[in-house]
Amino acid sequence: MTFGFAELKSWRSEVLGTGIAATSQGVILLAEAGEQVALAGRVADLWRGPASEQAHLRGAALTTRAGQLARRVTALDAALQTAAVALQALTDLLRQIAAVADANGLLITDTGLVVELGAGPPTSARTEVEAAVARATALAAQLDDDLERALIAALRTSSDVRDDRTGGGLERGYAAGLLRPAANPPPSSNPTSAEVIAWWLALPAEMQDDAISTWPDQLGPVDGLPAWVRDRANRIRLARAETDLADETRRLQPPPLDQADLLGGWPGVMTIGTTAGPSRRAAYRQVLAKLEAVQTTKRVLDQQDGHPRQLLVFDVSGRSARVAVAVGDVDSAAHLAVVVDGFTTTVQGGLAGADRAATDLADLSRREAGLWGGGGDVAVVAWLGYDAPQLGDTLASRHSVILRASAEAGASALAPFLRGLPPDRHVTVVGHSYGSTTAGLAVSRGGTRVGDLVAIGSPGLGVGTSAQLGLRPSRVHVLEAPDDPVAGLGWFGADPDHLLGVDLLATSEEALPDGAQARASSGHSDYLTPGTTSQWNVAAVVAGAPTLPRDRAPASW
Amino acid sequence: MAVAAAMPGSRSAPRAALLVEVLQQEAGSLSVGLAAHAADLASASQNYAEAEAWATSLTHGGCLPDVVTAGSAP
Numbered sequence: 001m002t003f004g005f006a007e008l009k010s011w012r013s014e015v016l017g018t019g020i021a022a023t024s025q026g027v028i029l030l031a032e033a034g035e036q037v038a039l040a041g042r043v044a045d046l047w048r049g050p051a052s053e054q055a056h057l058r059g060a061a062l063t064t065r066a067g068q069l070a071r072r073v074t075a076l077d078a079a080l081q082t083a084a085v086a087l088q089a090l091t092d093l094l095r096q097i098a099a100v101a102d103a104n105g106l107l108i109t110d111t112g113l114v115v116e117l118g119a120g121p122p123t124s125a126r127t128e129v130e131a132a133v134a135r136a137t138a139l140a141a142q143l144d145d146d147l148e149r150a151l152i153a154a155l156r157t158s159s160d161v162r163d164d165r166t167g168g169g170l171e172r173g174y175a176a177g178l179l180r181p182a183a184n185p186p187p188s189s190n191p192t193s194a195e196v197i198a199w200w201l202a203l204p205a206e207m208q209d210d211a212i213s214t215w216p217d218q219l220g221p222v223d224g225l226p227a228w229v230r231d232r233a234n235r236i237r238l239a240r241a242e243t244d245l246a247d248e249t250r251r252l253q254p255p256p257l258d259q260a261d262l263l264g265g266w267p268g269v270m271t272i273g274t275t276a277g278p279s280r281r282a283a284y285r286q287v288l289a290k291l292e293a294v295q296t297t298k299r300v301l302d303q304q305d306g307h308p309r310q311l312l313v314f315d316v317s318g319r320s321a322r323v324a325v326a327v328g329d330v331d332s333a334a335h336l337a338v339v340v341d342g343f344t345t346t347v348q349g350g351l352a353g354a355d356r357a358a359t360d361l362a363d364l365s366r367r368e369a370g371l372w373g374g375g376g377d378v379a380v381v382a383w384l385g386y387d388a389p390q391l392g393d394t395l396a397s398r399h400s401v402i403l404r405a406s407a408e409a410g411a412s413a414l415a416p417f418l419r420g421l422p423p424d425r426h427v428t429v430v431g432h433s434y435g436s437t438t439a440g441l442a443v444s445r446g447g448t449r450v451g452d453l454v455a456i457g458s459p460g461l462g463v464g465t466s467a468q469l470g471l472r473p474s475r476v477h478v479l480e481a482p483d484d485p486v487a488g489l490g491w492f493g494a495d496p497d498h499l500l501g502v503d504l505l506a507t508s509e510e511a512l513p514d515g516a517q518a519r520a521s522s523g524h525s526d527y528l529t530p531g532t533t534s535q536w537n538v539a540a541v542v543a544g545a546p547t548l549p550r551d552r553a554p555a556s557w
Numbered sequence: 558m559a560v561a562a563a564m565p566g567s568r569s570a571p572r573a574a575l576l577v578e579v580l581q582q583e584a585g586s587l588s589v590g591l592a593a594h595a596a597d598l599a600s601a602s603q604n605y606a607e608a609e610a611w612a613t614s615l616t617h618g619g620c621l622p623d624v625v626t627a628g629s630a631p
Contacts, residue, residue, distance in 0.1 A: 015563035019577040026584035033591035040595035040602075047598075047605045062594055066587055073580050080573060087564070100601025140567075147569035151576060253615060306622075 005133065006110035009094060009142050013087035016080055023077035037063055050423075060194070061201040072154055079150035086143045090136065097132045100125065108133060158385045166488045186211075186218045188553040193420070196222045212236070220289045220314060223420030227330035231310035238297060241316050245291040252284040286319065291368060293321030293347035300355045301324055307359055313385045313417065321347040323491070324383040324417070327358045334376025335369060335426045337361065337542040338383050339528075340414065342434030345388040354382035361430075361539055364530075369543035372513065376426075385417060386410030389434060404437060404462060404492055411462075413443035419450035427454040428542045433524065437492045444468050451475060452541050456527040456534065460492030466499040473501030477541050479509045479534050484524045504550040505537040512536060512548075 037059055047055075091336050101108055104125035105117045113131045116123065187195045196218065203211055212219060212232050217224060220233035294316065301309050313324035330336060339361070341354055358380040365378040389406050414429075421427055431439030440461025443450050453471055455461055456479045466473040478496045480487035488495055496502065509520045510533040516535040527534040533548060540547045560574035 007566035011564045011567075013563070016560060016573075019560035019563075019573060022581045026581050029584050029588040030591075033588035033595075036595040037591050037598075040598040047602045049605075051601070052605075055594075055601060059594055059598065062587070062591055066591060069580065069583055069587055076573075076576055076580060080577075083569075109575060144564065144567040144569050147567075147573065151569060151572050154576070192600075342577075512618050 003140070003144075004110060005108065005112035005137065008090075008137065010093060011087060011140070012083045013091060016084040016087060019083065020077060020080045022082065023073050026073045027070055027077065030066050030073070034063055034066050034070075057194075057198065057201070059466070060198040064065045064198050064201075068180065075154035076151070077364075079147060082150065083143060083147040086139075086146070090139050090143060093136050093139070097129060097136060101129050105130070112137060128388070169202045186215055190390075193222050193224050193416070197224050200225060213386050216240075224415045225327065225420070227310045227312060227422075230312050234311040234314040235301070237314050238294060238301075238311065240511070241314075242291070242294045242298070245287055245294060245316065248287045249284070249291055252287055273347055280544060289346070289348055290316045290321050293323065293351070293353050296351050297321075297323050297325070298350055303355075305359070307362070309355075312381060313383070315385075318387060320387055322387070322413075323347045323351060324381055324385050325351065325355055325358075326379050326381045327355065328360045328377065328379030329378045330381070331422060332377060333379035333425065335365060335373075335378045335428070335542055335544060336421055337365070337378070337428045337430055338378045338414075338418065338421075338433035338439075339380060339432070340383050340439045341388065341432050342436070342438070343389050345384060345435070346390070347384050351382065351384060354384060358382040360530050361528060361542065362537035364535065365542040368536075368539050368545040371545070372540070373460050373543040373545035380542070383414065386438060404441070407434060407441055407462060407492065410435075410438035411445065414438060414442035415445045415448055418442060418450055421449060422429040423449065425449075426451050426544055428454060430454040430456065430538055430542075431458065431461075432456045432527065433486055434459065436460075436496070440469060440493075440496075444470060446470050452477060454479070454538055454541055455496045456538065457481070457487045458496045459486050459489040460494065461496050463493045463499075465494070466502055473499065474503050476502040477505050477537075477547070478502050479505045479507050479521075479527055479537060481521045481523060481526065481534070483522060486524050503547070505534070505541075506548040506550045507532070507537075508536040508550075509533065510536075510548050513546075 041056065041059060077147070098108070100106075101114070104123065106126055106129055107115045107117055108129070109115060112133050114126050114133060116126055186199045191199075200208075200211075200219070208229075212229060213236065216233035216236040220237050222230070297311070297314070301311060303309070303495060303504055307327050308329055310326040310330055311323070312326055313332065314320060315322040324338075337358075339354065339358055341350060344350075345354070362378050362380040365380070369376055369378060386409060387406060388410070418427065418429065427448075429439045429443060429448075429450050429452075431437070431454070433456075436455040436458035437460055439453060440455070440458075440463055442448060443453050444461075444463050450471065452475045453461075453469060454477045458478065458480075461469065461476075463469055466476055469476060476496070476499065477498075480497055488497060490498070497504065507521045510518050512518050512533075518536050519531055521527050521529065521532040521534040526532060530536065538545050539545075561571045561579055564570040
């Protein structure tokens with residue numbers, strides 16, 4: 001408490017009323033402006049196209065900010081009104097004390113001492129006035145504390161809003177140390193990606209770091225957020241998952257085989273991020289596999305090879321881990337490639353290899369873009385964002401490699417991921433084996449911004465005609481090695497080789513435009529090996545450079 | 558900063574005064590931004606409707622093939 005009785009006597013509740021009038025006016029202003037935007041939004045419903053989408057997104061961000069500000073102003077208004085009522089009661093009490101003191105010949109000094117003006121022993125009136133002064137002082141201190149707490153609560157009601165047009169009011173507040181910024185939580189109750197993105201756009205830059213640290217689970221999975229945001233959020237989730245899964249592994253460490261296992265295990269064992277397994281051993285194996293996936297992901301991200309990496313997808317809530325790691329900077333690259341692998345792929349067993357292939361592909365594409373394409377940086381994403389069929393899945397299982405269920409489920413994750421990539425980039429999806437089915441199904445769902453689709457060793461793209469992909473046939477590129485037993489099966493829709501008008505690319509030994517000799521790729525899993533014609537061709541598609549067609553000499557170099 | 562004078566010597570009143578000033582300023586500028594956005598939306602919507610009507614009239618007059626729409630009109 002820094003005030004004395006002299007200051008207390010000058011406290012006035014009506015002065016607080018000026019602040020209340022200002023906050024009430026602010027709430028009205030925001031409400032009126034919000035109504036105008038809502039009305040204009042309804043009028044502009046017929047306006048379509050990219051500019052319209054951007055305008056509506058901007059409108060959503062503005063109204064989110066207005067909503068945050070309105071909540072804060074309302075909270076401040078309520079704090080001031082409560083304080084004004086308490087202050088009025090306090091000033092009434094002080095008036096009564098002064099009247100009693102006057103009537104009994106008592107003087108209250110500026111420090112709160114009660115002095116009798118006449119001579120004589122202390123009277124009972126003096127004792128009462130002293131007690132009343134002490135009570136009033138305590139009430140004033142309480143009022144000050146309550147208002148202080150209410151103001152801090154009002155500050156935390158919503159994120160601070162900064163805008164260049166405001167003249168830096170908040171910045172002055174920060175500098176004065178009086179404002180304590182705190183970000184408003186992201187939308188709850190299963191928000192859509194658009195709602196989270198609108199919230200993120202409304203967040204002042206100085207709060208972004210705190211927001212990522214505070215809500216990584218709400219930000220990491222959101223398609224459409226900048227890659228750097230997802231990367232930082234997902235790395236936090238990765239570290240937490242490692243701790244959680246290590247604990248879970250220790251908890252589930254099974255005893256030696258016993259009668260329960262022989263009889264079919266203990267039913268209904270639930271684990272963190274794991275569905276109920278048939279036995280504790282199955283749950284243990286699943287958690288262990290996820291822990292290995294997390295550790296593999298960490299090793300891939302921690303490589304010191306001069307290539308920046310971004311963790312775009314991280315999810316250990318399903319039956320297996322799902323991860324996507326970009327080599328390069330997705331936010332700034334001109335050419336983006338997303339490589340989707342297939343049968344038997346797991347994060348723990350396949351991410352390191354997929355990352356190596358992505359790194360080699362990015363390096364080669366960057367070189368080809370510089371030499372024969374239009375230039376520009378390249379980022380390649382190793383996308384292991386779905387539960388690919390595994391050897392352990394029986395043919396009757398819904399995860400079976402002979403069924404398209406896994407590819408359909410994968411497409412449901414891949415399509416929004418592709419839609420969330422930065423706009424105005426050249427995007428290529430490269431699908432290998434069963435991954436090409438997943439990729440084909442995702443692209444066929446439309447709106448993915450994919451410019452080129454590359455199918456390598458493909459058992460089918462899940463479509464019967466090239467038109468179903470929604471791409472010009474010349475932008476669908478097919479590579480098949482002659483001795484690949486999977487390519488040409490045509491198991492999922494038509495054989496890509498036979499789709500009308502598609503671009504058939506060479507996998508044979510060829511002389512490259514730079515004079516080097518590229519070797520033929522062999523079998524089902526050699527397409528992206530460095531030094532092969534197939535890898536060169538895939539890199540050329542990614543870079544927007546000329547390719548080497550199948551069974552024909554290069555058209556022009 | 559009038560609010561600061563309501564409770565001289567207190568800790569809370571200066572803070573309340575600053576908050577009132579800052580938030581009032583923010584509300585004013587944001588409401589201006591919102592109003593400008595609403596006007597932009599209305600104007601863009603009007604332009605779009607006019608362009609669409611123009612493209613339609615050209616198509617019906619035989620000046621352009623049917624595939625031309627407002628989005629692709631020159």
